Amino acid sequence: MPPAVRARRATAISLPTGGVTDAPGRRVVSLSPFDVYWAALPPIRRVFLFAPPSPPVPFTDVAGALRSSLAAVLPAFHPFAGELVYDPESRAVAIACGEGAGVAFVEAETEMDFARLVEEGAEHDVDALQQLVPDIRREELPAPVMAAQVTEFIGGVGGIAVGVTLHHTAADGRGLWRFLEMWAAAAVAVPMAGEPASPLHFRRLVSFEGDEELARVFLRQVAPDLPRTVPKQDPSPGSQKQLSRRTFTLSSSVIQRLKQQLAAAAGTATAPSMFVAVVAHGWVSIARASGFTNGAPVFAAFLADIRAHMSPRVPDAYVGNCLAVCAVAMAGEELTGPDGPARACLAIREAVAEVRRDPLADRARWFSKFADIPRGRAVIMAGSPWFPAYGVDFGFGRPVRAELASMNYDGEMVLVAGREAGSVQASVALAADKMPAFRELFVVDT
Template identity: 35%
Template sequence: MDVDDYIGGGSGGGGEALIGMKTVEAPDDGSNCLICLDGGGGGGEKTTTEAWVETPCAHRFHSRCLESWAQVKLGTCPMCRRELTAAAAAATTTAGEDVHVLVADPMVADPLLARWNLFVQRSTDGSRSMSSLVRVLAVSHVLPDEVAAGGAWPPPPPHVVELSFLDNLQVSKAAIQRLFFYDGGSLPPFESVVRSLQSSLAAVLAVFLPLAGKLAYLPEPGDVVIDYSPDAVSPGVKFVEAEYSGSVDDMRRLASDDEHHTEAFLQLVPELEVSMLPAPLLAVQVTRPRDDHAGGGGGAVAVGVAIHHGVADGQSVWQFIKAWAAAARGGSPAGQGLVKLSRVAADVIKGQRTRTFLLRADQIRSLKRRISRRIAAGEPPRETASPVTAYVAIASLVWTSVVRAKPHDAADEAYLMVTADCRRRLRPPIDPGYFGNCVAACYARANVGTLRRGGGDNGGDDEGLARAAAAIGAAIREQLEDPLGGDIEGWLQFHLSLPAARLTAVGSSHRFMAYETDLGWGAPSRVELVSPFARELVMLLGAAGGGVQVSVSLDEAHMDAFETSWFQTAAGDVTV
């Protein structure tokens, strides 16, 4: 085959055409795609029908994932950064090889995100003409106060924020979508709710001005950046007013059911149109029930917020939400002026259930005591264990419950990935008000059989909990010693080597006091993350009275067994 057959139609880096990649069989050795971290599955079990390609440097990816990377990173290999250009192809072409030609267009955002957006569109817009749960009433756009008032605008240049290394790791993920339910007699009429949210959003955008901008591609220096120039900000932030097809009581049931109504939740949060660059960074949706036209006097409302993950992690999202809530109550969204964002795709998930549990403060204290007592008894050895924090205790309960719910061999190893905030660990330290992504992944490892031991608080053996706590504490301690150290390629290879079926991820934090988000009419009755970042994911949030909300997404086949283990180990009624 001629070298010309390897040439794609797009541009890579310095204007050269990207080469094509050899098409290869899906791996059957348990390895995953090096970009989306999915693919071959664990234990030789193929979990996807995606087409696979191999680069001249012998790295394998899903073809659409590599196409996605090329569009944003401009023609370099994700693993070794080798340029995927015609010059590289000339040295590696072998006659007769089957070739899949990639076309890279740097003005198109991640196709993986486009696929996620298509899923959301099919779940919402595509169904609204027939069986939609939500009807759009109006779409407007909110400008920052300073823009609308014509005051101190435009801000001085530069109007660009470069993405950090940690931000770039999140660019290809779906937007962070948070959903807040409010009800009760203090809720004003819907029109007043809308006016309050719009005016307070305008106020907070004057402080978080870059969020009113766009994620954009700059040909020079060839990077994707946050653009908050006057032209980028002038369209405003999309604000959707909508109506839920159910009654006030129906909306309250959505907020109170422990089993998530995934379709309804997806339609109650705004879509973030990120399939093309420039892409918006923020959108808001407020939804009333069908029979609540007048509002007030015991009505209900849902407020959905979507923020691009490429510019914010969980801590930053709550920093913004907290400031917005302060503005909505008539206060100041911030005391330091403009927040400086300085820097140091998903397919439909089928067969998954999501449920929310509540751990009371006394149950958390009991877990900590039981784990500490077991460690004090010398199993695991005290010198290998860290002090048992609330987070470690909750993560231990989650991990042991997941492991007990699955039919793994007792001799296997299980893994737990947790995220640790690095803001106070970097040297030199960063500003406490830093807005962006600043978390590190920590991996705990323990034997399946050991994690299954014990359960219950009435004289039961809590060795499984204690072993889990020791492993989690050690993983966090090791990672935070040098949060940004190490080799990114080595980290990716390690993550990809883990068997997906035995890896559980815990995100968010019990320190995020979501139920303090008072937008002027009291605390929300329910707060949830809507974006499905992974097939198996556990999210934490702070709850009232020192409790912690735990939302669990798990394969349907394992949820009942998880609940049984959860209740037995927590030794109490912890469901919402």
């Protein structure tokens, strides 16, 4: 076990007296089917590691700046200060933002080896990463929606970690990154470029015919024992320790070469998008590293942002979940064969095109589509190569490492934009015996 993180101070950052709403008198945010899908799944746990500020800044000043800037942006993201609650009469879950709503803010210290945590390509110390983010999980509702933690690395080279935990019912990845960008902008008191629109939380912006009934169906599927919400997909401690976790960065030149190779192999004049190219490359690499060479299917599952494809179109400023579940499958012998990369590219490209044509076509199957995938025969893609993980600057420089603290599946890959322009960072969790082969397949020389 790594040295423990010790809390120095725990406080709450509260909403202004009287609460903040996006509709007159509204203090309860009703949830859409897109949100309740995540009611019993683990929260999003992001951690950012920063080199010591230069010139040095006292940790109390760092923590104070983070506290005050979080307080400044929290009213615009008021559901994050609420609690996920259960109403037994309506058998529904919602986010309540009443009097006293706020976000827990923890100031901590640790003697962990900062240099080891940020080493490129090194085996992740999952226990260490998880100690750097607050834990908001509860076995029974109500449960907090968000918490934040700032940790000082004492001794050694020093360093600072900023950890954020958010219940997925409050926002999808796009909503979370919008919050992080606004928090960072407030910390350095620099207006965001283009004066972006105020964040929107009103769930009717993603309404569609039959949405209330679909929300009830999803809730029965994901959390049948409400108010208990023990995560159904949260792995046991034993199974998680069998996973190896590493982070790889594909440079801009490697991405361009992958796109050109896939386009040529698929016989198409148009190169695939960055997302399609990286997902196809990851899918094939994991399948080959796993020895999936028989006729049994190998799955790739990912989420598609459908704001631009809903009718009416959902505003870009919408923070809540607006994601469709996509899943494609291919026989292992095809995926790992010589034509595997081209076939994977075409399959993923078609899945993306299909969800754009009709984003709600198979909405009733979103839960079963994912739940029915056999574990160990799937690649689970999360995140996006456009999420600006290394643009989050709270006033003491860009992060030297940004990670998702919890990855739950053998075959999970989390994507964010890399530190260098045009690059993509891929954090990968695999059974330990597969990782060496995967690394040889996935890492492409420039």
